[in-house]
Amino acid sequence: MVEVTSLTNEELLLSAMVGMFLLALGVVFFFLAYQRRIIKQQKEHQAKEAEYQQQLMRANLLSQEKERNRIGKDLHDGVGAMLTTAKLYFRHLDQDVAPEKFTELKEKAFGLLEETMVSVRRVSHDLRPVVLERLGLVEAIANTVDQINQAGEIRIEFRHSEEAEPDKEYQLNWYRIIQELITNTLKHAGATVINIDLTGTADQLQVVYQDDGVGLTRGEEPRNGLGIQNIESRLGLMGGALEFLEKEGSGIYLEMISSLRPEPIRKDESPA
Numbered sequence: 044m045v046e047v048t049s050l051t052n053e054e055l056l057l058s059a060m061v062g063m064f065l066l067a068l069g070v071v072f073f074f075l076a077y078q079r080r081i082i083k084q085q086k087e088h089q090a091k092e093a094e095y096q097q098q099l100m101r102a103n104l105l106s107q108e109k110e111r112n113r114i115g116k117d118l119h120d121g122v123g124a125m126l127t128t129a130k131l132y133f134r135h136l137d138q139d140v141a142p143e144k145f146t147e148l149k150e151k152a153f154g155l156l157e158e159t160m161v162s163v164r165r166v167s168h169d170l171r172p173v174v175l176e177r178l179g180l181v182e183a184i185a186n187t188v189d190q191i192n193q194a195g196e197i198r199i200e201f202r203h204s205e206e207a208e209p210d211k212e213y214q215l216n217w218y219r220i221i222q223e224l225i226t227n228t229l230k231h232a233g234a235t236v237i238n239i240d241l242t243g244t245a246d247q248l249q250v251v252y253q254d255d256g257v258g259l260t261r262g263e264e265p266r267n268g269l270g271i272q273n274i275e276s277r278l279g280l281m282g283g284a285l286e287f288l289e290k291e292g293s294g295i296y297l298e299m300i301s302s303l304r305p306e307p308i309r310k311d312e313s314p315a
Contacts (some may be wrong), residue, residue, distance in 0.1 A: 205243030232256025
């Protein structure tokens, strides 16, 4: 016959304490492992975010450098060449030259100077479009849209509703963003229609851009392109952001938003 031994109260209490300790120890280990995993994920996210910010900065710098090179080439090849030629004409404007030759050289020199002025105006227009300076963002976009629609290769629908205009610097950024998107569509998308919807409130501006082109291939990361990174860099300067939205079928559909003007710098109010 098997003898059954009963546990004393002290043994039961000790067993319960040991069980509670092991349970607590298990909870602590689980919490530490979970915490380590969360910290690891946060570090990975921060590393990816820092890498992407570097990509945005690089895209912005490359875009600026490309723009400087283009302006430098325009000035060197166009304006510089015409001024050099005009200088040669002026060297031959001598009192000893026959009147007919003098008049011919003078007219050629002045003709070159007029061409130079036109080229300088074109370069300055590229830096800050006159229509943007005079009439504002909406009219500048509408002017670009009209020019493209008149060409007949693609149709752009531009709708707008705004309560207030952005800051001058922000207007230029938005104008360049719209230009970049339209250029990308014309070059790569094979689209027939572009829709641009601009909505402005008292403190922010939202633009929805769509086209019916080829869109993105499966698995393609939309933010890898230098153009999109440059757009996001411009939006970042305005405290804004870009979001790719889902769209059935082909084409691209994205939403952009920014503030209307830079946040005012607040002075620290230290107690007297």
